[in-house]
Amino acid sequence: MIIVKTPEEIALMRESALIVSKTLGMLAGEVKPGVTTLHLDALAETFIRDHGATPGFLGMYDFPNSLCMSPNAQVVHGIPNKTPLVEGDIISIDCGALKNGFYGDHAYTFEVGEVTPEIKKLLDVTKESLYVGIRELKLGNRVGDVGYAIQKFTEDHGYGVVRELVGHGLGRKMHEDPEMPNYGKRGRGKKFVEGMVVAIEPMTNMGTHRIKQLKDGWTILTADGKPSAHFEHDVAIVNGKPELLSTFKYIYDALGISSNEEDEFRQT
Numbered sequence: 001m002i003i004v005k006t007p008e009e010i011a012l013m014r015e016s017a018l019i020v021s022k023t024l025g026m027l028a029g030e031v032k033p034g035v036t037t038l039h040l041d042a043l044a045e046t047f048i049r050d051h052g053a054t055p056g057f058l059g060m061y062d063f064p065n066s067l068c069m070s071p072n073a074q075v076v077h078g079i080p081n082k083t084p085l086v087e088g089d090i091i092s093i094d095c096g097a098l099k100n101g102f103y104g105d106h107a108y109t110f111e112v113g114e115v116t117p118e119i120k121k122l123l124d125v126t127k128e129s130l131y132v133g134i135r136e137l138k139l140g141n142r143v144g145d146v147g148y149a150i151q152k153f154t155e156d157h158g159y160g161v162v163r164e165l166v167g168h169g170l171g172r173k174m175h176e177d178p179e180m181p182n183y184g185k186r187g188r189g190k191k192f193v194e195g196m197v198v199a200i201e202p203m204t205n206m207g208t209h210r211i212k213q214l215k216d217g218w219t220i221l222t223a224d225g226k227p228s229a230h231f232e233h234d235v236a237i238v239n240g241k242p243e244l245l246s247t248f249k250y251i252y253d254a255l256g257i258s259s260n261e262e263d264e265f266r267q268t
Ligand code: MG
Pocket: 094, 095, 105, 106, 107, 201, 232
């Protein structure tokens, strides 16, 4: 059952999302060769608590840390560790925060130093696919319309769309209805309704869409060992249209990037 949020609840959810956005912005300035994902995790936990929130992932389903840190061929759910990042890596950072009873949950794949043009393209296409999907999150559409749009855009670029992990409704629980797959058929699935909030999160593999899981019971990685990227936004349906609750602005500020990619999804 989709749990619709009131405008007041959506305002609270924006607060939770913003804490995650700011955490990712803080991390953007820290991601560099030589840094360990465990160090970044500790910085994030302190930052989230300093902003009056609780790390959303810590302890959830017994996850041991505050961030999911998935470098290179890891897709999602990687566990922070003491291995330093090296020049040319990519690192997908997924962050959650709980404040006022509501969760924020979004993700960004960062470049560590200089990456190859092939990897840069994987990141660009995955991020663009996120917006292609968000554009379909409007009244009159269904879950399948978002999935179809993301899948078509991604596969047209020759990349693999992960099937086993999906986006989701978001609210007082991290994972609410509906599931939001990054693949699907037009006109299929649940109808979108005013006031719903979802996390849309394409996970895109440079090669095959197939994945495997490490023995740690968490880490998902590509079956062929090629890189994978992950971008996620929290989005509400307001006035029938997609309204971004999260933002990559703080990341772009830290990296000196100017972008207006989010403007079409802001009504205020
Ligand atoms: Mg996430």
